């Protein structure tokens with residue numbers, strides 16, 4: 030019997046992880062590599078929106094990866110994000126796009142790490158380069174992931190490869206030019222308890238030189254209004270996450286999907302001092318403007334450099 034192969038992403042994966050893994054599973058199946066695509070944890074609101082809006086099949090959710098012999102990771106390459114659910118020795122391949130990764134801890138994996146805007150771009154390129162036909166449902170997922178990750182091509186993380194892949198994908202997906210607005214409006218609903226759930230849902234921790242850092246990331250339309258009305262709720266939720274996870278530093282990276290504006294939010298004074306020195310950002314009422322706008326995966330290497338400098 031051939032080894033059973035799982036294609037997955039990190040625990041509580043984002044749209045990029047889900048789209049990338051689903052489409053890469055399709056790619057492998059087309060090349061006669063039998064596989065199962067499944068995820069551990071909860072899908073983000075944004076992913077659920079895309080799946081429901083287009084009536085796409087929801088992916089399989091699993092509790093653990095014990096029954097699989099081999100694993101492929103998409104949009105994921107660090108052990109903390111896998112939360113102990115994956116034996117690194119089982120990982121045979123990694124497709125990711127973050128500069129701070131731990132591919133050295135997966136000794137049996139061949140890795141493709143390229144700093145494009147979305148892992149979805151790397152998966153789309155597999156299809157483009159091989160002339161294997163991509164299904165419309167996977168094209169919709171990958172296209173949505175690129176739009177989301179690049180803030181509709183406004184984020185500084187965007188590359189020409191992302192734009193090129195998106196054009197290829199939308200030739201198949203055939204989505205209207207204002208689709209980004211529907212996607213972003215859907216993910217902007219943080220009413221009531223959704224704010225706290227979103228903060229906790231897209232939260233990542235990092236260990237850098239014996240410092241433990243936690244970064245939440247939220248991308249919404251009309252960030253100004255969110256700040257004006259709910260900063261106290263945000264900082265309270267962050268304080269909770271900080272003590273739950275025993276973190277030295279914690280903040281929210283807040284991005285406006287319409288204007289591309291970026292704010293850093295934290296009530297923790299040590300974190301404010303750290304961010305002020307890394308970004309020359311100045312905090313007022315727990316909020317600082319960050320210019321140019323940066324995504325979390327762009328911020329982490331800069332903080333790492335600062336902490337290593339001072340160690």
Ligand SMILES: [Mn+2]
Nearest residue numbers: 045104147148
């Ligand atoms: Mn990604």
